[in-house]
Amino acid sequence: MARALKVESRPGRYGSFGGQFVAPVLLPVLDRLEAGFHSAWGDPAFHAELTHLLNRFVGRPTPLFDIPAFPSRPGGARIVLKRDDLTFNGGNYANSAVGQCLLARRMGLSAVVTDTGSGQNGIATAAVAARFGMRCTIYMGARDAAAQPQAVKKMRLFGAKLEIVEDADRALSSATSAAIRHWMGHSDTDAYVAGAPIGPHPYPEMVAAFQQVIGKETRLQLVEGGVLPSAVLSAVGGGSSTVGLFSSFVSDPSIRLIAVEAAGSGESGAPNSARLSQGRRGIFHGAETLVLADAEGQILAANSIAPGLAYPGSAPQLADLVSRGRVETMTATDAEAQRAVRRLAETEGVLICLEAGHALAAAEHVARTMEPHEAVVVMTPSSGDKDIDILWQDA
Amino acid sequence: MARALKVESRPGRYGSFGGQFVAPVLLPVLDRLEAGFHSAWGDPAFHAELTHLLNRFVGRPTPLFDIPAFPSRPGGARIVLKRDDLTFNGGNYANSAVGQCLLARRMGLSAVVTDTGSGQNGIATAAVAARFGMRCTIYMGARDAAAQPQAVKKMRLFGAKLEIVEDADRALSSATSAAIRHWMGHSDTDAYVAGAPIGPHPYPEMVAAFQQVIGKETRLQLVEGGVLPSAVLSAVGGGSSTVGLFSSFVSDPSIRLIAVEAAGSGESGAPNSARLSQGRRGIFHGAETLVLADAEGQILAANSIAPGLAYPGSAPQLADLVSRGRVETMTATDAEAQRAVRRLAETEGVLICLEAGHALAAAEHVARTMEPHEAVVVMTPSSGDKDIDILWQDA
Amino acid sequence: MAKHNPKRINRIDAMFARLRTENRKAFVTFTVASDPSFEESLARLKTFAASGIDLIEIGHPFSDPILDGATIQKANRRALAAGGNLRVTLDLCRAFRETDDRTPLILMGYSNPLVTMGYERFAEAAAAAGIDGLIAADFPLREADDLVKALAKHGLYMIPLAAPTLEARDFAVEKPGIGGFLYCIPVVGPTGGPSASKEVIAEAVERCRRQSSLPVMVGFGVKTPELAADVAKVADGVIVATALIDRFLEIERDLEGDIKSFQARVADTLTDYRHAIDAVKSA
Amino acid sequence: MAKHNPKRINRIDAMFARLRTENRKAFVTFTVASDPSFEESLARLKTFAASGIDLIEIGHPFSDPILDGATIQKANRRALAAGGNLRVTLDLCRAFRETDDRTPLILMGYSNPLVTMGYERFAEAAAAAGIDGLIAADFPLREADDLVKALAKHGLYMIPLAAPTLEARDFAVEKPGIGGFLYCIPVVGPTGGPSASKEVIAEAVERCRRQSSLPVMVGFGVKTPELAADVAKVADGVIVATALIDRFLEIERDLEGDIKSFQARVADTLTDYRHAIDAVKSA
Ligand SMILES: Cc1ncc(COP(=O)(O)O)c(C=O)c1O
């Protein structure tokens, strides 16, 4: 369990963040899930099957990758990518999709429901559900679906039922709301698969536990390479890859942990996605956390060129780690992220997603302030294939 | 070297196939390449760097994968996929792109030129060239480019110069001709990177050598799993994955080797890509081989739903192996291939390319005639992401 | 600002005491504050009270009404567009109290505006606005200690939501600040969903009564006057939300802005339910 | 069918013998058979001979003229569209021979139609059609043993292509069936590319002469009458292909189908080159 990441005041709390702010009708469902998860997590057979699937079906471990030709100026710390873009389907979302589908099957459920913004969580869940022979319903905002037609088709090819959501922001946040409504009505057969360590307890704990594999692999790979990093950076959407990567470094105070948020266009007053650094304490999608909201408590639409970062809520763990000062925040603009992704493609032959581009842009700044013998780790949650139309506009 | 695959009558010949049917001006270039390749291939340092790149940059070894839920009827041999779709860029084309770019750099060349049909060879070459800091020019037929806009953008993101060819069939065959013309004019600086073991000697030998890693890995993985397959199937485009996979099984007469060709629509008289089973002996793109041509020796346009299979020429090795009866041929239609790809996605959560769908469709027929303790290996050269628009037409 | 008088009996308790003596069941409905505007919302509250509604649930508009079906989601969006929010909802209640000091008002909605305002500030302002209770869609009792304390201090009740699948500890909690009635939800799923059978409803109510001495009202999925009558046979009150909102929208479309006849038709509709519910008593 | 008479001297050898006595250099051009039609192609061959062309290279149309630039690629496509192919090209040569038994004809093109017809059948048919030699763009001597034997048997020459980068073994091969002249290509790249300088051309020719006793003609990139004259100073002949095809297309566009004046203008153009080349002799 994500022990190192937690300073729980009571179960399901990270400091003062977390909790179970749901319709009471969901409480028994969450209680069953909590019990099911703890039982599974204590069962060596569950871990054996999980590990087998992570290796054979997800494609773990994913490599650590040097990018010596990337920096635009010589000097500074070396930048190393953790390449979860190289999982088979859906980037790092595959880690928790496999875990949650396996758990759902163990609990006797026959179907899964989830939401997706960039398409990655949906693709991962659809692929795993196909493999397990489980029915799969996926909610996606109409705006996101229009921006990611390939992802929509891919999920359908995996046999998933796609529900396109025309509500509100027509993006991830509406899709999540719709998926939770679906789940409320079908909790006897359907497991809700969370793409990120957000939502009511036990989701943050459970998703963090399934994503820990990223941090564990990274630490092991670094140790094998004789390196301990000076800083670890990750762009924060729902926070699944960030929590997963940070988990193995949080108890090591000499390592800077930097959560990179999307600054959108970067113009002051324009919508962004920086709720850890600029958000308010609030209650959203089942947990008390930091959210983008106005003075009346209305949730604001998040904005970023990277669909996976445009979410107004935060993982409660991250809200706590930021509040306690253990995790720093930085921002990167749409343009900075794009530039970083393009330069990496041109210099290294590696195409990462725009989400990771935010972290990479921030990492370049951080690396410049460091010595060449130091190293900076950048999380790459998924590949840039989904972003090609944004990255290269003149066909 | 691809010893096992060769029964050479003289250097560069596979039985009566092969040779160097090029403009004489290219002969010194080919002679230098042959010498350069043999020197590199005998150099442990070259192999060390090649292996390092295959592991770290290409993502080898690629897994063998069981698909128990796929068969539409129970019984028959088990089907196992060799998953070269899980390399980082361009499927199995990455194997030879890395080898050839490494060789070009060793020979003091500063640029590469290649052609691409499905986009995979272009993507692989562009990524490797970016990594090596080499200039890269890629020729692609206008019809193929229109069908694969994401591939075009991806190559451009890797910094490659794309040349869209409006000639003749506006597909791979015209792109190859154009790339060779470019090479003729720039052979002092540019290496021509062959996507397949076609073309004049030493290309068939060299590409086969770089692709052998597929067969070696597969055999090792099968032996580790305690299996020897009854049949090995691969869909034939240029033949790179077929030659690479077959290389480790060709000297084992108990194992059936089956080259699967694209039957197109399957209507009699309609264009197809079945030149190994229905082609004529001819000279095309630098080698004597089996080609799709009319009674006057004019090359016919090949047709298949899978762009990677629509090529009128053949690898000379395969022409020889088919002529000697060591390799059998089968065909699969556009519809059969599509059905196989879709059923695999729905039952296993694995999306393979339409090229591999041809082999999978044939494998199902073959497996049905066998016993459950037997196994059939199917080559998967690349992922189905490139084919999503063909596979799912109603968005 | 009106201070809470701890001696004063909560209007919800007063209502049930009165209904018991009359041998009648409560008829409750729901409207989103500022849907479609502050003025019309106020007029509607008055029509409700005048047409025999015993208790009114007032939704405070929220940007992400995640647990609601399409009808109430759209109502929230209209209200937000008209400038609605938690503060304006309190203003609306205060305005209603100028002419009606008897009909209990219950605030209903999501927790983020409450936590943003602060529980103490919120409870004080709500009491001052004449509000009697709170139903928070996404605020289970197990999370609500601080909120319940603030409500108790100002004489408001947190109304527990009770579903058949819920364990007693999640709705049958005795604590100052928790009370009024049990909101019994006999179906799973978001608002506006299918109706439960009268047998299922009866069983759900029975279970509530076994666990708690609070009055029990039934909501979610009560659509027709007939089902309302069936509910009234077993419960202490009937809550009809989505069905009435949908009906009022139909009337509005038919009348194309003729406000006077609109309020008359709303009253007619409510009277149908009212009669069906009251017929139970005389049965 | 006319049988090869081994006693008869090859027309190419006869031409060089005659030009030597006249102290003149050969002027050679290239046309694709059936471009734009069989009839016009035949007329053009006759115009060529009448306008002082000493030797004609006739391309047999091919679907994939991979080593050619845009001009000759398009010519091939027009010829194919008009029904051209290797058999029809032989028919065209036979028709030309009905009125001209002196001008050497060299077949030029790609190997697939040859291998499809079969080397022996091809050589026999080509000899019968009055063809004197063969230039195969993609058929180096190191691959051509069988073909060369067949050509020798029927009195035809395979013309070696010689480039400055080529080793002697790849063009200076003495064998029955190889001869006529060396086709010296002073530039790299496909047809229709840039011109070499006259110094580079002189050096390339010099190298050919060191390796072989065959006459040397220069092609690829000879565009203007001036460059043709420079070539004529060092080589035994000048080959102009792309530049003339482009020029003829321009004339055709100008005249819009007036065939008579077309042939006259073609003749004028050729005469310009002819005079430039012949001026060398008198210099
Ligand atoms: C937000 C909300 N949803 C639902 C309901 C009742 O259920 P239904 O809409 O299905 O009648 C109410 C009534 O109080 C409500 O306030």
Ligand SMILES: Cc1ncc(COP(=O)(O)O)c(C=O)c1O
């Ligand atoms: C096919 C072909 N290409 C090229 C040439 C000559 O070169 P250029 O076209 O550059 O004048 C000839 C002339 O014989 C030819 O036949």
